[in-house]
Amino acid sequence: MVTTDKPAYKVIGTRPIRPDGIDKVTGRAVYGADVNLPGMLYGHMKRSPHAHAIIKRINTAKAEALPGVRAVVTALDLGPDPAALPDLSKNILAGDKALYRGHAIAAVAATTDLIARQAADLIEVEWEVLPPVLDVREAMLPGAPLLNPNQHTRTPSGPSENASNVVAHAAVAFGDADKAFAECDAIVEREFSTKMVHQGYIEPQSATAVWNPDGQVTIWSCTQGAFPARQNCSAILGHPVSKIKVVPTEIGGGFGGKIAVYLEPVVALLSRKSGKPVKMTMDRVDVFEGTGPTPGTSIRAKLGATKDGKLRALYADLAYENGAFAGSAANYATMCIASGYDIEHVKLDAYDVLVNKPRTQDYRAPSAPAAAFAMEQLIDELAIKLNMDVEQLRLQNSCKPGTRGPMGMPHQAPGHEECLRQAIASPHYNSPLEGPNRGRGTASGFWFNVGLRSSASVSVQPDGGVSLILGSTDIGGTRASLAMQLAETLGIPYEEVTPTVVDTNSVGYNDVTAGSRVTFGSGMATVEAGKNVIKELSARLAPTWQVPVEDVEFEGGVFKSKDGSKSGTFKEIAQAIVGRGPGLTASGSVNAGFLQGGGFSHAIVDVEVDPETGKVTILRYTCIQDAGTAIHPSYVEGQMQGGAVQGIGWALNEEYYYDDSGRMVNSSYLDYRIPTTLDVPMIDTIIVEVPNPLHPYGVRGVGEPGIVPPLAAIANAVAHATGVRQTQLPMNPRRILETTSGK
Amino acid sequence: MLAKHGAAARVLAGGTDLIIQAREGRRDVAVMVDVKGIAEATQLSLAGDGALRIGAATSCSAIYHNKDVAKAFPALIDSASLIGSVQIQARASIGGNLCNSGPAGDSIPTLIALGAACHIAGPAGERTVPVEEFCTGPSRNVLQNGEMLVSISFPAPAAHSGAAFERFIPRNEMDIAVVNACSNVTLSADGQTFTAARIAIGAVAPTPLYVPAAGAALVGQPVSDATIAKACEAAQAAATPITDMRGSVEQRHHLVGVLVRRTINKAVKRARG
Numbered sequence A: 001m002v003t004t005d006k007p008a009y010k011v012i013g014t015r016p017i018r019p020d021g022i023d024k025v026t027g028r029a030v031y032g033a034d035v036n037l038p039g040m041l042y043g044h045m046k047r048s049p050h051a052h053a054i055i056k057r058i059n060t061a062k063a064e065a066l067p068g069v070r071a072v073v074t075a076l077d078l079g080p081d082p083a084a085l086p087d088l089s090k091n092i093l094a095g096d097k098a099l100y101r102g103h104a105i106a107a108v109a110a111t112t113d114l115i116a117r118q119a120a121d122l123i124e125v126e127w128e129v130l131p132p133v134l135d136v137r138e139a140m141l142p143g144a145p146l147l148n149p150n151q152h153t154r155t156p157s158g159p160s161e162n163a164s165n166v167v168a169h170a171a172v173a174f175g176d177a178d179k180a181f182a183e184c185d186a187i188v189e190r191e192f193s194t195k196m197v198h199q200g201y202i203e204p205q206s207a208t209a210v211w212n213p214d215g216q217v218t219i220w221s222c223t224q225g226a227f228p229a230r231q232n233c234s235a236i237l238g239h240p241v242s243k244i245k246v247v248p249t250e251i252g253g254g255f256g257g258k259i260a261v262y263l264e265p266v267v268a269l270l271s272r273k274s275g276k277p278v279k280m281t282m283d284r285v286d287v288f289e290g291t292g293p294t295p296g297t298s299i300r301a302k303l304g305a306t307k308d309g310k311l312r313a314l315y316a317d318l319a320y321e322n323g324a325f326a327g328s329a330a331n332y333a334t335m336c337i338a339s340g341y342d343i344e345h346v347k348l349d350a351y352d353v354l355v356n357k358p359r360t361q362d363y364r365a366p367s368a369p370a371a372a373f374a375m376e377q378l379i380d381e382l383a384i385k386l387n388m389d390v391e392q393l394r395l396q397n398s399c400k401p402g403t404r405g406p407m408g409m410p411h412q413a414p415g416h417e418e419c420l421r422q423a424i425a426s427p428h429y430n431s432p433l434e435g436p437n438r439g440r441g442t443a444s445g446f447w448f449n450v451g452l453r454s455s456a457s458v459s460v461q462p463d464g465g466v467s468l469i470l471g472s473t474d475i476g477g478t479r480a481s482l483a484m485q486l487a488e489t490l491g492i493p494y495e496e497v498t499p500t501v502v503d504t505n506s507v508g509y510n511d512v513t514a515g516s517r518v519t520f521g522s523g524m525a526t527v528e529a530g531k532n533v534i535k536e537l538s539a540r541l542a543p544t545w546q547v548p549v550e551d552v553e554f555e556g557g558v559f560k561s562k563d564g565s566k567s568g569t570f571k572e573i574a575q576a577i578v579g580r581g582p583g584l585t586a587s588g589s590v591n592a593g594f595l596q597g598g599g600f601s602h603a604i605v606d607v608e609v610d611p612e613t614g615k616v617t618i619l620r621y622t623c624i625q626d627a628g629t630a631i632h633p634s635y636v637e638g639q640m641q642g643g644a645v646q647g648i649g650w651a652l653n654e655e656y657y658y659d660d661s662g663r664m665v666n667s668s669y670l671d672y673r674i675p676t677t678l679d680v681p682m683i684d685t686i687i688v689e690v691p692n693p694l695h696p697y698g699v700r701g702v703g704e705p706g707i708v709p710p711l712a713a714i715a716n717a718v719a720h721a722t723g724v725r726q727t728q729l730p731m732n733p734r735r736i737l738e739t740t741s742g743k
Numbered sequence B: 001m002l003a004k005h006g007a008a009a010r011v012l013a014g015g016t017d018l019i020i021q022a023r024e025g026r027r028d029v030a031v032m033v034d035v036k037g038i039a040e041a042t043q044l045s046l047a048g049d050g051a052l053r054i055g056a057a058t059s060c061s062a063i064y065h066n067k068d069v070a071k072a073f074p075a076l077i078d079s080a081s082l083i084g085s086v087q088i089q090a091r092a093s094i095g096g097n098l099c100n101s102g103p104a105g106d107s108i109p110t111l112i113a114l115g116a117a118c119h120i121a122g123p124a125g126e127r128t129v130p131v132e133e134f135c136t137g138p139s140r141n142v143l144q145n146g147e148m149l150v151s152i153s154f155p156a157p158a159a160h161s162g163a164a165f166e167r168f169i170p171r172n173e174m175d176i177a178v179v180n181a182c183s184n185v186t187l188s189a190d191g192q193t194f195t196a197a198r199i200a201i202g203a204v205a206p207t208p209l210y211v212p213a214a215g216a217a218l219v220g221q222p223v224s225d226a227t228i229a230k231a232c233e234a235a236q237a238a239a240t241p242i243t244d245m246r247g248s249v250e251q252r253h254h255l256v257g258v259l260v261r262r263t264i265n266k267a268v269k270r271a272r273g
């Protein structure tokens, strides 16, 4: 771990045991599908077998007549799309048109799962099948079949004249790239493509709902964000937010894929109709076909430098598949692609494009990995052209405080330079790589990280322990990382804090657990709640000490009177004040803004390519990442390793493999190949700490940046091992064989 | 039971194919007949002369945990130890792999190359079928309604012989073979000449393929790269692969050559001891 002037923390930086650990390893933890209620019915979804088809008629009579069936719902039960959230309802249950295979059409609740499935099969749908559009560049062409004939492209100069599959065109320009390229000594230009991939969480979506006759609705869900899920259900169902309670269960992975709601509004409707609790759980095919993967892309990029190694100009045309509706935004790519470097002239055109595939959702640093796949390969090629060491080329051009960052805003304390210095000094970078068919590649990655809104409450217990009440679902160990920040603030041991994640009625508003924001934003709320506890304790202490409240000081976990005559630890004072007096609860709520400073990650990877089979073996992988301040270093390392492993899968084997009719043919973990433990080496980690000035303890989001570099780092390594550039993902054995045969 | 229920009944061995197929609705099964209680179906007996008989339901891990079997039949261990994972191997049987009759079944080329025979029992009595004649198409084989596979027998390995199995998959476990192959070779006493050979390949035709021409290309020839290349060409000529999400025609043709060469070389090494 590399540290630049860090205060002497007592709790922060240690590696205590997570509070949710025992329940999780013993199987006691309650996940989405573990929710069971008395009298509960089982729901099942009817899904479209076609990628693009008009729904002419739905007949549910036979399904409703099946004994054991208690309710059937279709889009008619949903009502119109909420104006503020376009297409939300249409993706929950299709009304007049199915836009991808797996699009939900109707749902059934029955006394058993089997009856619900049989009933779903009895629902008759009359289709008019349309030709599907599956390729992002083809979908952009005039004359392509339109998913939504009423959609016009949002452009910087207003809506397009003709209807189009292009949802939006975002244009970013700084300087004069066209002119600057003419002044460059070395230019590299290539076309890249990546395939749609899934987050690959293990736990499928599951939701359970009870709609009471008095209008009180309770929904249990393994969502990434109970509050936004409540908001969306309210909008879709036309039911007041305050009458809906969402109870978040444990979550078996999300990575962005469990932000959107799918089942929640449907089980609520089924419960309203049947008067019983209803549960619905997806199977793996539903998860692949019916949730939100991350876009496939087509990127054309051009990068130029002068012969002294100064990056001068970048142009990129970035087309991202959005799936059936506007989804994960290509615009995010424009916020990341150039943010690691000081490049004066930048011109970016980003397109969100509809295709007949599931509506995309965010996936760990959404849009950034594909952009880095292009950018960091061009940098690698440029270094070769300029005969420079690529890490020195990156370092020479790295952003510094004040360099233009995402959305044109200046970087405050970017950690890119420090990551590069640590990479250059690392044992990995300085070890020789010997043997035939081997290559080493490197790449950097940036993700902007978000702040958003968080709340937390702290209750002081009679024995001096504290209860930390959280509304951010814990995906990556945030019960621990937030409890540690509270312990540091109160000057007490970590073990004195008991964190609990509660439902939407029991704590203030929290945005989703996403954007690498919880340890940052909910951390700020937690620290504020802790400070409010100190304030309240001081106020109650002053009269008993018979001093004015200004004279009660708190430092390092000890209350002291100004004259030094009286003192007590947090625990002693809490026992005295709360043990005998009225209870004490304090809260903290923050709006941490949109951007939180961003995070850099860097990868060094060694590969071996079997020239006869095209199989790539990852020999060694080091992830170097700026954590700002690593609250719990083990969990930071876990995030870095997790991002690296998902990136390895994305680079080498993962893809939505479609047939011409728009059917995903590999919708199981047998043929959708995420890496197994035998496919990855131990991922080495180097934590860099350049404190984030926006957070009281210097925290930066660490969940996402680690997945940004691996696609490019592996492609660079493969290029060095084989002499052939890989511009298309996945770099599976077949593609490597096809691109390198004859070499 | 099997005779009574006919096509609606299926033998249950480890269930690692059957239960999944039934659950996914790919197979309609009214009756499952667990045969793991039948001693003959779970036997593992190595005779004094070196011949081996394994029960059709004997698990892969029972096979590779037997040291004598592992030593005498390393190619069988190559197959048994890479089907699925440790958990799967504790239940999955070689008989189940064969009766599932998948074109890519990872034990079948090995059974063919080792010259194994299937011992079948049914209402009409018992019969024996060479493994290469057992599979008749994807998920289809010679078993009639009411029949079950009881055991599989292997002749004793010849002196100076060796066999090896390999498969190619994009990952390192939990995958279906893009191509697999097994070569079983016998060498002259000086280890310089091929005197007999059986070669089989999988995932490149509707059934695993025995390629006599590939073996014939070796017999009587010196052990050399040129000889081995001839066998590889013969195997490639016999392959009729398709393009699907797991691989292309060209890739599979190419891999047949690679895997047959690699397994022959490994078999030669084993034959030389």
Ligand SMILES: Cc1cc2nc3c(=O)[nH]c(=O)nc-3n(C[C@H](O)[C@H](O)[C@H](O)COP(=O)(O)OP(=O)(O)OC[C@H]3O[C@@H](n4cnc5c(N)ncnc54)[C@H](O)[C@@H]3O)c2cc1C
Pocket: B010, B011, B012, B013, B014, B015, B016, B017, B018, B019, B020, B035, B056, B057, B082, B083, B084, B085, B088, B091, B092, B093, B094, B095, B096, B097, B098, B099, B100, B104, B105, B106, B107, B143, B147, B148, B149, B150, B174, B175, B176
């Ligand atoms: C996660 C996973 C990974 C796998 N990986 C591999 C792999 O790497 N390679 C591979 O080849 N396979 C693999 N398989 C498939 C499967 O494990 C193997 O085919 C296994 O050998 C089947 O054996 P079993 O005993 O479980 O058969 P079962 O499932 O019990 O039976 C399979 C079929 O054969 C029939 N049958 C079984 N025994 C008899 C008998 N004695 N007489 C008549 N019919 C019979 C059954 O009725 C059924 O149709 C995998 C499966 C899973 C779930």
